Amino acid sequence: MAAQSKPLERPRGLFDVLQLPLIGRVLRWRWGRLVLQIPLAIIALLLVIDGFTGPQTASRNLATVTPWIHYRGLVVIALLLAGNLFCMGCPFTIPRTLAKRFSLPGRRFPRFLRNKWLAIGGLFTLFLLYEWLDLWASPLLTAWVIVFYFVASFVLEVVFTESAFCKYVCPLGTFNFIYSTASPTQIAVKNHNICQTCVGKECVNGSYSPTPVIRLDQIAGGAPIEVHYGPDGTPGCGTLLFAPQIKSNLDCTMCLDCVRACPYQNVGLMVRTPGHELIQPDAWPKRWDVSFLVIILAFMGLSNAFGMVPPVYEVERWLAETFNIGSELIVLFIIFAVANLLLPVGITLLAASLARIFTNTTRKFSLRDSVAAFAPAFVPIGLGIWIAHYGFHFLTGALTIIPVFQEFLGMAGDWQRFGAITTDMNIIGLVQGGALFGGLLWSLVIAQRTSLRLYRRDGMLGLIPWALVLIGLALVAVWIFGLPMEMRGSTLFN
């Protein structure tokens, strides 16, 4: 334990949030996460109560107003300005922590599911059900979704030793993982030399464990040896990230367990250049599932917004009449399958193929590696699209939470006074335009740097197909957000 007395070196240019006087102390504290989780758990409980027992009008019920207006609006702001704060305070992990106590040793999530295909399927299903069941309009169904979330995270944690729900299943967490790659904070170790001589690797194994939870040579696969949580122990990283090797926010819930478990206080929450990892060639695994998840999520931003503008009804009617389809679910499934799967996959493969042909690198780079190299460029434009969408609902409905809560408490809601932050379409348009234009510019810079790195003097040729895709995404977004959009969950709509 000699390294414990060794002074910690702070990497140049990085600032550790956990060294801040009050915030840092609370976050490092053993129960620090609960400080965020308990208020959010109470809010979740109130939503469930109001969803089951309150008025079934979307704009007058906490169960619909809070998740569909506030959660979504605040989550994109937090991701952009701070990091994955909502996973950090996620109330669904409270029963999960409890479930750890009953977890059977030695069982890991099935190997064939240890990828992001399930997460893509989860997001696809959530957005499909959101439109088909009009989740945004149903307090009761939204309350059931919240209950389902608690049950699913609990069951998966009981059955599997790792945090399978967070890492492989949760659609909300998946969204946060992807867009936290643009955030200005990241978990990192302060001194790599300490890690080299560290015996217990508690950041991933957990502290006070007689034997490791996951042996390091088995992180990529295989079964863990044994699970032990002593009465005072701190669990290691639930998503099996090894602090000294972390280069990305992907899969990091910002739970800070690694910070608390490290006996050398060698892990910090570092401020970095926003999106720093998006221009690092080896920050992400070169896998189809990871690349397509990022690209598909940007396209999902468009299809989700498209579901709220008038032309979607024309498309639905045309499909139903042309193919004689009587089921709305099937019509929506076709629209979402085309917009969220076929289009992004087809366009991506075409862009990658063209870039390789233009630069004469078909033998040098595989299709998979080419797609993986440009996938990070889809993060800023995707985030811009989601900010334009969620920002619209937030700006036009955020203050309705006050009269809704007044009515929840049995008082008269002051609807005259509290409603939109602004209904000035110029301001809303400015926010949306800024998010889209900023996102596009950022994406183009990443794509250009990637192209120059891969194709050198042919870099501008290789950039053309990818730049066209990114510009195309932004133009479609401008078209959609220029159309009248349903003000869901707001009294302006109901």
Ligand code: SF4
């Ligand atoms: S970060 Fe992990 S490997 Fe490094 S000193 Fe801490 S526990 Fe050991």
Ligand code: SF4
């Ligand atoms: S324990 Fe894992 S998920 Fe939690 S903050 Fe550390 S690296 Fe991120």
